[in-house]
Amino acid sequence: MFQPLDPLLHSELRLAIMSLLISADEAEFPYIKEQTGATAGNLSVQVEKLSAAGYITVEKTFKSKRPCTICRITPAGLKAFETYVQALKSYLEVGKA
Amino acid sequence: MFQPLDPLLHSELRLAIMSLLISADEAEFPYIKEQTGATAGNLSVQVEKLSAAGYITVEKTFKSKRPCTICRITPAGLKAFETYVQALKSYLEVGKA
DNA sequence: ATAATTTGGTTTATAAAATAAACCTATCTA
DNA sequence: TAGATAGGTTTATTTTATAAACCAAATTAT
Numbered sequence: 001m002f003q004p005l006d007p008l009l010h011s012e013l014r015l016a017i018m019s020l021l022i023s024a025d026e027a028e029f030p031y032i033k034e035q036t037g038a039t040a041g042n043l044s045v046q047v048e049k050l051s052a053a054g055y056i057t058v059e060k061t062f063k064s065k066r067p068c069t070i071c072r073i074t075p076a077g078l079k080a081f082e083t084y085v086q087a088l089k090s091y092l093e094v095g096k097a
Numbered sequence: 098m099f100q101p102l103d104p105l106l107h108s109e110l111r112l113a114i115m116s117l118l119i120s121a122d123e124a125e126f127p128y129i130k131e132q133t134g135a136t137a138g139n140l141s142v143q144v145e146k147l148s149a150a151g152y153i154t155v156e157k158t159f160k161s162k163r164p165c166t167i168c169r170i171t172p173a174g175l176k177a178f179e180t181y182v183q184a185l186k187s188y189l190e191v192g193k194a
Numbered sequence: 195a196t197a198a199t200t201t202g203g204t205t206t207a208t209a210a211a212a213t214a215a216a217c218c219t220a221t222c223t224a
Numbered sequence: 225t226a227g228a229t230a231g232g233t234t235t236a237t238t239t240t241a242t243a244a245a246c247c248a249a250a251t252t253a254t
Contacts, residue, residue, distance in 0.1 A: 001132055001133075002109075002113045002116070002132075002133060002134075004109070005109045007210095007211090010107070010109065011211085011212075012099075012101070012102045012107065012212090013212080013213090015188045016099045016188060019099070019188045019189070019191055022191045023191050029231070029232075030230085030231075030232095033231095035098055035099075036098075036099065037099075038213090039213070039214060039215090040231070040232060040233085041213075041214060041215075041216090041232085041233075041234080041235095042212070042213050042214065043232090044231095044232060044233055044234085045212080045213080045233090045234090046212085046213095048233090065220085065221070066220080066221070066222095066230065066231070067219090067220085067230085067231055067232070068231085069231080069232075085189055088185070088189070091112045091113060091116045092116070092182055092185070094116055094119045094120050104239095104240090108240085108241075109241090110241080110242090126202070126203070127201085127202070127203095130202095130203095135242090136242075136243060136244090137202075137203060137204085138203085138204075138205080138206095138242075138243060138244075138245090139241075139242050139243065140203090141202095141203065141204055141205090142204090142205090142241080142242080143241085143242095145204090157203095162249085162250065162251095163201065163202070163249080163250070163251095164201085164202055164203065164248095164249080165202085166202080166203075195254100196253100196254085197252100197253085197254080198251105198252085198253075198254095199250100199251080199252070199253085200249105200250085200251070200252085201248105201249085201250075201251090202247105202248095202249090202250105203246105203247090203248090203249105204245105204246080204247075204248105205244105205245085205246070205247090206243105206244085206245075206246085207242100207243090207244075207245085208241100208242085208243080208244085209240100209241085209242075209243095210239100210240080210241075210242090211238100211239080211240070211241085212237100212238085212239070212240085213236100213237085213238075213239090214235105214236090214237080214238095215234105215235085215236075215237085216233105216234085216235075216236085217232105217233080217234075217235085218231105218232085218233075218234090219230105219231090219232090219233105220229105220230085220231090221228105221229080221230075221231105222227105222228080222229070222230090223226100223227085223228075223229090224225100224226085224227080224228090
């Protein structure tokens with residue numbers, strides 16, 4: 001009936017991060033922060049969770065002497081996202097064949 | 098960019114309850130419990146939250162001498178669900194016009 | 195009759211999660 | 225060289241989800 005929803009993706013901020021990375025393929029921390037409206041602290045924690053799960057990679061480099069954190073989605077992350085979307089449909093496609 | 102997700106609906110169990118009530122229009126507590134696989138305790142708590150928000154009504158009657166709790170969705174609940182689905186699309190419709 | 199079981203839940207306690215506040219380091223700028 | 229700013233991380237707090245414990249009435253078994 002209802003398919004389980006990956007708890008890692010069923011979170012407003014983490015879902016937004018994943019969504020951004022799917023379309024952008026690569027994004028810097030401040031950009032994600034701006035687009036999601038999240039605080040840096042919250043974003044840092046959620047990025048780390050997605051990274052720990054292998055859904056994204058986090059590269060820490062420098063950009064004109066300043067630290068620069070770049071996030072990218074992984075194949076596993078993309079797969080998980082697609083699975084999540086399919087699962088969601090079992091809740092949303094009410095009364096549809 | 099990303100529309101906020103009603104925290105009351107962005108919950109696996111509560112979303113399942115709402116989904117059931119949208120298609121069934123009326124459902125008894127044990128039926129919801131069976132369809133969602135939730136424990137009675139958890140279900141009781143989440144039903145109460147939806148009820149407190151005015152998203153569903155909870156009628157406590159009797160059915161051949163035994164207590165029978167019937168849940169129904171309200172117009173406000175239906176509206177909230179539809180709004181939630183629209184908001185979700187801002188996260189899911191990646192790269193779509 | 196009454197003891198045990200089942201039904202239909204609610205209340206309370208615990209575990210997990212989200213979120214922000216406080217903090218740190220390095221670089222700019224006045 | 226004293227702030228101010230950028231770019232985060234760590235830690236603490238609040239909220240939420242979840243299950244365990246509990247309760248009452250009705251049914252079934254002894």
